[in-house]
Amino acid sequence: MSQVSQQTAYDDNNIFAKMLNGDIPYHKVYEDDKTLAFMDIMPQAEGHVLVIPKQKAVDLADLEPEYAAAVLMTCKKIMQAQRQVFKREGIIQMQLNGSEAGQTVFHYHVHLIPSSIHELGKHAIKMANQDELAEQAQQLAAIINA
Known part of the structure; x- marks a missing residue:
């Protein structure tokens, strides 16, 4: 029987x-008392948004139920x-748990990507234009807050 590797500990410096x-700037789309949504600076497609809980959680197994519910409700608003x-019906909702699954930032997060799985670009390959991200964040926030 194989052994399960030790889960990554939460790093307050992620x-x-x-x-x-x-401590660092970002392009906010939405925020409430339990979640924060912002533009991915190295998007896989135009309009790529990340949603995170305001709880120190590495992955889904660490997430308290009220924060998990809040993340899903924020995802619904963002989508x-x-x-x-972005005039896209299809939104990829992706969440990776652990480095073996491809998680690179060890704070629980959900990717919301307006794209088709067949068109999806590689992640963390190219930095997006910051002015375009700011504009996209403002457009999304305007709809959510309307």
């Missing part, structure tokens, strides 16, 4: 923790806005 602490702004 990039998402720094964003939540206000509805993405469909309007």
Whole structure:
């Protein structure tokens, strides 16, 4: 029987923790008391948004139920806005747990990508234009807050 490897410990210096602490800038789309949604700076497709809980959780197994529910409700809001702004019916919802699954930032997060799985680009290959990200964040936020 194979052994399960030890889960990664939460690192208070991960990039998402720094964003939540206000230590680094980001293009905010939505925020409430339990979640934060922002533009991915190295998107796999136009309009790629990340949703994170305001809880220190490495992956889904660490997430408290009220934060898990809040993340899903935020995802729903973001997806509805993405469909309007980017004129895409299809939204890829992706969440990776652990390095073997491809997780690179060890703070629980959900990717919402207005694209087709057949058109999806590679992640973390090319930095997006910051002005375009800011504009996209404003367009999404305007729909969510309307």
